[in-house]
Amino acid sequence: HLAVGYGIANSIMVEGIDGNIIIDASDSVAEAEEVYSHFSKINSNPIKAIIYTHNHGDHTFGAAYYYNLDEEKPMVIAHESTSKYVERIMGILNPIISKRSSRMFGTELPSGDVINVGIGPYLGVSQSPIGYIKPNITFTDELKINIAGVDIELYHAPGETNDQLFVWLPKHRALMPGDNIYRTFPNLYTIRGTPHRDVKSWVKSLDHMRSLKPDYLLPSHTKPLEGEEVLETLTIYRDAVQFVHDQTIRLMNKGHSPDEISHMIQLPPEVSSSPFVREFYGTVRWSVKSIFNGYLGWFDGNVSNLDPLPSEDYARRLAMLSGGEEKLFEALQKAVESEDMQWALQLSDSLLALNYKIDSTKKLRQEAIQYIGDRALNPNKRNYFLSSANELNANYQAEPLLPQTSELLSEISIDMFFDILSVRLNPEKAKGIKQRVCFEFDSGNIKTITLRNQIAEVSSEKTNCNILVKTSEQILKEALAGVRNPIMTVASGDIDTGGQRTNFLNFLSKFAE
Known part of the structure; x- marks a missing residue:
């Protein structure tokens, strides 16, 4: 049973003989409770196991609700590295990842401004206490286990995350791929920030899934598939990922920069026609830059970018070429008036570096950001831009995305x-x-x-x-x-x-x- 539309991620319930299994536990305790109010009408047997397909909060932060339903606690199963990645996000990177995630998912925007988040309607992490439970059963490469009479096979499948796993129910020929496939081009890079995602490993994981020839595909985002469409979609998806990887490497080896390559690569028509690779979550351009960085690091090979001028020094020299700071400001005004908004953003960067007419510059910058965000087809980009525009309001106050509780801290x-x-x-x-x-x-x-x-x-x-x-x-x-x-x-x-x-x-x- 697949719960779709209750938050950004799906939650899956598998019925067993004397109990049920939850695969991915939603993004908050409140959301898990809502989902279970429907699951329990189908089957109210005890929860025997919770399986995390990976570490992301929209798959783990509702687990405490299921964990505390009965006196006999369920197994909590994940890859052996999952806890490490949860703690990384909750720990040293929490301030910046929380801020950038809030922008990307639009958690501080008015509800009418958030159309969706690309792979689900919204992120509900901040709407109730976080209920992460640390896994008590982990594995390295694979785990074959019988839970409540159901034969389950779990396989490590690096892709969107390094700890990703997929769930295979051999008797039903049903595949739960986690976040390694959903109905949009994948986030080979996410703008909220992430370590390098190994794209070749992602392709291998998809090939492992294909080799099982599943009859049913129940993803952790977007709707399920069945029949011949399953294998066809897995193949198109892995081909899209491989194409972007291989062509990025080919053009890297020809000496092209990340910016150049990002404008040179387009998916072939026979691939791009699939609804599963439309760029509503990840994009080809962002992915190219991440692949380049994953292989060669941040330096693009252009000597002028190895030790560039500090932004303030560059801005001062740009202003001098323009005839002074006021001329640069007039250029910003003209760019906004002519709706040349990307140029307006870059001009505002320089004026802000010079602390010139801060309030007026921010107002024009906000107008440019809002303009681009309103017209963005990619929800990640739209939400990030509209959130950034919102932050320029004088009365803006940030809200914590991941509020701390004693219960959460006990798991860390x-x-x-x-x-x-x-x-x-x-x-x-x-x-x-x-x-x-x-x-x-x-x-x-x-x-x-x-x-x-x-x-x-x-x-x-x-x-x-x-x-x-x-x-x-x-x-x-x-x-x-x-x-x-x-x-x-x-x-x-x-x-x-x-x-x-x-x-x-x-x-x-x-x-x-």
Whole structure:
């Protein structure tokens, strides 16, 4: 049974003899509850297992609802690397990924401005508490298991994510491909930001699926397929991905830059005619640049781009060529009036770098962004542009996309929080500081942060401590995440600093901007 349209991702229920299996758990507890209100009318047997096809929040953040339905807890199954990737997004990259995801999915836009998000109607992560549950059964390459009388085969299938898996029900010849295929050109690169997605591995994963010759395809986004259309679609999809990969490499080897290649490659008509490769989510142009970067890194080979002028210096020289900053501003006005909006955006970049007529420049920039966003066919681009325009409003206030709760923090390792501290150290506040703060947890775990040379080294050695902190992992997590007030938590003794409260709070202050 496939629940489509309740959020960005589908949720799937497989009926067993004495229980049911949930494949992908929706993007929030509230959404999972709504989906299950319909699933339970079909079959209300206990949930025996939750399977994550990969780490993305729209597939994992509703799991707590299913997990807590019955006293006997279900298995939570995923690839062995899934938790690592969840913690990466929830951890050191959370501020920037949250901001860019909010833009891409339009979570802060008025509901009427969000037509859809390309592969679903909307993202509901911020609309209720996050309910991620850490997997308790993992595997490396494949897992064959019987759950509630249902034979299930899970295969590691890197594609949209490195931890991606697909689910195969051999008796039903039914395939659940996760996010490796949906009814739009794939996100070989996502504009919210992602590590390089190995496109060749993605093609191999699709070929593995094709080799099974499935009769049913139940994707985690968009509607299911059956019969001959399944194999035909899998083939067209993998051919589109391979074409973009191979032609990017061919043109790279001819010396073309990413920008040049992105304008040179178009899918062949026999492929582009398929509705499964229309560019409503990923695009060929964005994919080309990501493939180039994945093989050769950020340097495009043009020497003028190796150590370019700082943006402010470039803008100043551009203004001089134009006859001064006012002439550059007039050019921006003219570009907006003539609806040459991409040029207007690039001119506004230079004027903002020069801090020239900030309010007027931002207003014109907002008009250009809004114009492009309103006309964008790709929902990712549309939402990103309209969100960026919204942020230029004087009364704009950002809302957290991933609100923290005690329940969520209990599923995240303490190691992640020390990684966060490391990358949040303010080097100016740490100048000339040599300090060693040791944390002794009631679990027996030891963590130590050593400040020196304006870096924070994390280790597990409790020696030569300037401050020894004793507490529980959960209490420290809640204090660092803002669920608890750190000052009050130290004052109450829940975080024991051995009489060095002021010194410890001063230490923590070095990790704030």
